[in-house]
Amino acid sequence: MLRLYNVSKVYPNGVTALDNVNLHVRRGDFLFLVGPSGAGKTTLARLVFREELPTRGQVIFNGKNIVRLRAREIPFHRRKIGMIFQDFRLLPQKNVFENVAFALEVTGASPKEIKKRVPEVLGLVGLEGKAKMFPHQLSGGEQQRVCVARALVNNPLLIIADEPTGNLDPETSWELMKLFQRINEQGTTIIMATHAWDIVNAMKKRVVALAQGRIVRDEESGAYSYGA
Amino acid sequence: MGLTAMALNTVRYYFREAFTSLRRNGWLSLASIGTVTVSLFILGCCLLLVLNANKLAGALESMLEISVFLKNDLAEEQVRRLREEIKFVPGVAEVEFISKEQALEKMRQSIGADKLEGLDYNPLPDAFRVKTIDPQQVPRVAGEIAKLAGVEEVRYGQGLVEKLLMVTRGIRMAGWVSMAVLGVAAVFLIFTTIRVSVFSRRREINIMKYLGATNWFIRFPFLLEGMFLGVAGAFLAAVTVYYGYFLIIKEVSALIPFFPLANQLNEISPVFACIIGLGLVIGAAGSVLSVHRFLNV
Ligand SMILES: Nc1ncnc2c1ncn2[C@@H]1O[C@H](COP(=O)(O)OP(=O)(O)OP(=O)(O)O)[C@@H](O)[C@H]1O
Ligand SMILES: [Mg+2]
Numbered sequence: 001m002l003r004l005y006n007v008s009k010v011y012p013n014g015v016t017a018l019d020n021v022n023l024h025v026r027r028g029d030f031l032f033l034v035g036p037s038g039a040g041k042t043t044l045a046r047l048v049f050r051e052e053l054p055t056r057g058q059v060i061f062n063g064k065n066i067v068r069l070r071a072r073e074i075p076f077h078r079r080k081i082g083m084i085f086q087d088f089r090l091l092p093q094k095n096v097f098e099n100v101a102f103a104l105e106v107t108g109a110s111p112k113e114i115k116k117r118v119p120e121v122l123g124l125v126g127l128e129g130k131a132k133m134f135p136h137q138l139s140g141g142e143q144q145r146v147c148v149a150r151a152l153v154n155n156p157l158l159i160i161a162d163e164p165t166g167n168l169d170p171e172t173s174w175e176l177m178k179l180f181q182r183i184n185e186q187g188t189t190i191i192m193a194t195h196a197w198d199i200v201n202a203m204k205k206r207v208v209a210l211a212q213g214r215i216v217r218d219e220e221s222g223a224y225s226y227g228a
Numbered sequence: 229m230g231l232t233a234m235a236l237n238t239v240r241y242y243f244r245e246a247f248t249s250l251r252r253n254g255w256l257s258l259a260s261i262g263t264v265t266v267s268l269f270i271l272g273c274c275l276l277l278v279l280n281a282n283k284l285a286g287a288l289e290s291m292l293e294i295s296v297f298l299k300n301d302l303a304e305e306q307v308r309r310l311r312e313e314i315k316f317v318p319g320v321a322e323v324e325f326i327s328k329e330q331a332l333e334k335m336r337q338s339i340g341a342d343k344l345e346g347l348d349y350n351p352l353p354d355a356f357r358v359k360t361i362d363p364q365q366v367p368r369v370a371g372e373i374a375k376l377a378g379v380e381e382v383r384y385g386q387g388l389v390e391k392l393l394m395v396t397r398g399i400r401m402a403g404w405v406s407m408a409v410l411g412v413a414a415v416f417l418i419f420t421t422i423r424v425s426v427f428s429r430r431r432e433i434n435i436m437k438y439l440g441a442t443n444w445f446i447r448f449p450f451l452l453e454g455m456f457l458g459v460a461g462a463f464l465a466a467v468t469v470y471y472g473y474f475l476i477i478k479e480v481s482a483l484i485p486f487f488p489l490a491n492q493l494n495e496i497s498p499v500f501a502c503i504i505g506l507g508l509v510i511g512a513a514g515s516v517l518s519v520h521r522f523l524n525v
Contacts, residue, residue: 049438075441075445078440083438105241107440108237
């Protein structure tokens with residue numbers, strides 16, 4: 001479903017963030033992206049999301065070469081991917097329902113669709129009772145679940161989470177991981193960049209380790225360590 | 229359902245977002261509207277002034293004619309020939325003969341018969357009254373007639389035509405210049421307002437990009453906001469000019485009853501169409517520039 005061929009990314013300031021990366025992610029995969037700070041995890045996510053273009057190489061997503069995507073095709077590409085960030089990126093002036101509904105609104109969905117679909121995903125992430133609350137009234141874990149709901153609401157093919165547990169305590173992180181696990185079991189592909197070695201070790205999923213922009217390890221049901 | 233329903237939801241969204249921004253920008257929105265109003269108010273005033281000046285010029289010009297005084301001792305045959313010659317001068321529309329008797333009679337009527345009591349001979353010459361096709365040609369035609377044999381003197385409202393044309397030209401120029409200056413100010417203010425809108429929504433715009441909003445979806449509320457500012461300002465200007473104008477022409481026509489004023493709605497309606505249209509253009513220009521510059525989508 002997602003393939004990277006000889007992908008390199010050199011930022012305009014000369015930093016090589018990715019160096020000749022080859023990666024194949026299959027439909028239904030749950031993949032951890034690990035590696036020290038500055039290894040290029042976020043950069044890889046940005047390339048897939050078409051926020052950045054690779055300096056060299058090709059990125060194929062769902063049968064389309066997204067390097068060659070025209071500007072007006074990018075939004076439609078992005079609707080197939082749910083992004084989740086460490087810092088949530090919720091709109092403070094919108095409540096939980098409206099934040100999730102926003103993802104549908106930008107695609108031109110009808111109020112009827114929104115009224116049907118939003119409670120569904122809020123139920124899925126266990127926030128059905130908090131639809132009217134504002135982000136600042138929620139705990140970190142709850143806020144992150146709103147983000148998961150927002151990422152899910154458009155039925156994406158792929159969810160990319162960049163350090164989603166970075167701001168959460170261990171217990172809350174585990175709850176979130178169970179949520180991701182369930183979403184993955186329902187067929188959504190998940191790529192998660194993380195530093196949480198205990199989670200990676202316990203989940204026994206595919207682990208891709210990056211170091212200085214190169215893939216140094218790619219193991220099914222692997223462990224966190226990214227080698228010396 | 230399908231495309232139309234989607235378009236409708238989207239349009240509803242655009243309006244809601246645009247009006248949220250307008251409200252949030254409060255004073256700045258008002259300042260933009262005010263600037264548009266002032267600049268278009270001035271434009272409206274100038275246009276109406278020019279309109280009336282043109283009408284006045286037209287009225288005066290149609291009254292403008294050339295008086296051709298003849299030498300005293302011309303035979304009837306010579307007068308007839310002269311009349312033909314004048315008719316053939318390019319630009320001449322109409323030639324009318326006024327005999328010295330008719331002229332004296334007219335004079336009696338206009339200044340009073342008693343004052344001409346002691347007059348025992350007619351001091352007035354025979355004359356032609358010549359109208360031109362185009363008032364602008366009065367000076368040239370007059371010059372050519374003066375060269376004809378049998379003509380004693382040629383007179384017309386010397387300088388009046390030129391002055392009038394210069395005045396209308398002056399008003400028009402002043403109008404365009406002040407309108408241009410204020411129009412630029414208005415565009416700039418709308419530009420600034422939209423910039424503030426864009427900046428206050430930076431976070432939102434970023435999130436929208438992540439959620440797969442198209443560029444037009446992101447841009448449109450801002451364009452709408454700018455166009456609303458322009459049209460609202462224009463509307464205020466139009467209303468002010470309309471009521472102000474009819475107030476003024478009421479006063480003026482009471483003061484000078486025969487002054488030729490443009491007082492029919494169909495005469496002045498192009499002015500209002502112009503005001504509203506330019507308001508829209510100003511609003512669109514300001515917001516397009518701002519969105520282009522500050523919205524990297
Ligand atoms: N926009 C940018 N311009 C220039 N250099 C950048 C940019 N973004 C990232 N980099 C550089 O590219 C390299 C990889 O950064 P990246 O953010 O992908 O790392 P990461 O693996 O996500 O790190 P972390 O675990 O700390 O989030 C780093 O050296 C970083 O300084
Ligand atoms: Mg990162």
